[in-house]
Amino acid sequence: KAGVTQTPRYLIKTRGQQVTLSCSPISGHRSVSWYQQTPGQGLQFLFEYFSETQRNKGNFPGRFSGRQFSNSRSEMNVSTLELGDSALYLCASSAGQESGELFFGEGSRLTVL
Amino acid sequence: DQQVKQNSPSLSVQEGRISILNCDYTNSMFDYFLWYKKYPAEGPTFLISISSIKDKNEDGRFTVFLNKSAKHLSLHIVPSQPGDSAVYFCAASVPGNTPLVFGKGTRLSVIA
Numbered sequence: 001k002a003g004v005t006q007t008p009r010y011l012i013k014t015r016g017q018q019v020t021l022s023c024s025p026i027s028g029h030r031s032v033s034w035y036q037q038t039p040g041q042g043l044q045f046l047f048e049y050f051s052e053t054q055r056n057k058g059n060f061p062g063r064f065s066g067r068q069f070s071n072s073r074s075e076m077n078v079s080t081l082e083l084g085d086s087a088l089y090l091c092a093s094s095a096g097q098e099s100g101e102l103f104f105g106e107g108s109r110l111t112v113l
Numbered sequence: 114d115q116q117v118k119q120n121s122p123s124l125s126v127q128e129g130r131i132s133i134l135n136c137d138y139t140n141s142m143f144d145y146f147l148w149y150k151k152y153p154a155e156g157p158t159f160l161i162s163i164s165s166i167k168d169k170n171e172d173g174r175f176t177v178f179l180n181k182s183a184k185h186l187s188l189h190i191v192p193s194q195p196g197d198s199a200v201y202f203c204a205a206s207v208p209g210n211t212p213l214v215f216g217k218g219t220r221l222s223v224i225a
Contacts, residue, residue, distance in 0.1 A: 033212060042217035056212045090156055102213060104156030
């Protein structure tokens with residue numbers, strides 16, 4: 001069974017640009033969550049999608065958005081990039097059940113210059 | 114406000130000895146706790162979990178202890194091996210389809 005796949009793995013953008021990150025969950029998993037990891041801040045929850053609907057949302061500004069497609073693949077978008085958006089963005093999938101274990105991808109490393 | 118706290122950013126242990134990683138939480142509604150391990154350039158991987166109805170869960174060299182009254186859990190690794198060197202994240206969730214809340218992580222270094 002293939003794991004969670006995230007693309008691109010690395011990318012460099014400049015301030016003011018926008019970026020789209022993609023995540024393909026484990027086959028059969030209907031829930032996709034996104035987390036931001038920065039040095040010293042751990043994993044901070046961005047949002048979760050389940051069956052194409054945003055089910056939970058973290059405390060991030062509206063520049064951060066996401067969506068999920070009918071095949072459970074998900075994208076997240078960050079507009080008007082700021083230097084502080086430089087981080088590792090992690091996608092995780094689960095079957096969607098309560099207290100479910102999350103399966104993480106390797107992440108997309110975003111650097112904003 | 115950090116609901117899940119890992120107060121030790123780093124820990125260094127000799128190979129063969131016990132590693133104890135600690136985690137405190139503030140939300141009394143948390144009923145499920147997990148530990149994840151993360152190597153550089155990889156995503157976190159699930160290690161072990163514990164439900165609030167238990168106070169201990171064991172899986173091979175890994176044991177998690179939960180003290181609900183103290184709102185504290187710990188991960189014990191015995192014996193520690195160099196391959197255990199990684200960042201360990203504590204996570205918790207409340208009942209229902211809610212997101213996992215993670216701590217900031219503890220970097221464990223096992224020295225041969």
